[in-house]
Amino acid sequence: MNKTRHHARGLRARAALARSRGMTLIEILVVLVLIGVVLGVVGGNFIGKGEKAKADAAKIEMGQIGQTLDLYKLEVGRYPSTQEGLQALIAAPPGVSNWNGPYWKKSTTPKDPWGNDYRYAAPGQNNAPYEISSYGADGREGGEGANKDISSSQ
Numbered sequence: 001m002n003k004t005r006h007h008a009r010g011l012r013a014r015a016a017l018a019r020s021r022g023m024t025l026i027e028i029l030v031v032l033v034l035i036g037v038v039l040g041v042v043g044g045n046f047i048g049k050g051e052k053a054k055a056d057a058a059k060i061e062m063g064q065i066g067q068t069l070d071l072y073k074l075e076v077g078r079y080p081s082t083q084e085g086l087q088a089l090i091a092a093p094p095g096v097s098n099w100n101g102p103y104w105k106k107s108t109t110p111k112d113p114w115g116n117d118y119r120y121a122a123p124g125q126n127n128a129p130y131e132i133s134s135y136g137a138d139g140r141e142g143g144e145g146a147n148k149d150i151s152s153s154q
Helices: 002-076 085-089
Strands: 119-121 131-134
Touching (some): 002 085, 002 131
Antiparallel strands (some): 119 131
């Protein structure tokens, strides 16, 4: 009889333990779902800000390239042609006198924050002497949001 009572008490203890483990698992699942929701909302906000920061960085770098182009013009007497491109800031184009470069600190032409080459045209739009542009995150002409084109003439 003592064994039976002890056995029944052990079964009740195991059943209670199993119920408490089940509740804990459900609670953990609920917490994980809530964490996922919060990360989704917060992460979405940060991703949008990251793309805006890249667009702002591209505009700032376009300004720096523009200053370098102005120095080039001061020494050479003109801006690089579209064909010469931004490469003219790194290596002297054929037939150019008074080139005193390299004007760009790095040994390669600048890349936009998405890793694509900046586009250069001379003359630029709206009577600008040149235009520097980036196609944005998608690397293709046109687009909205993060994919929107960025230009020094904007």
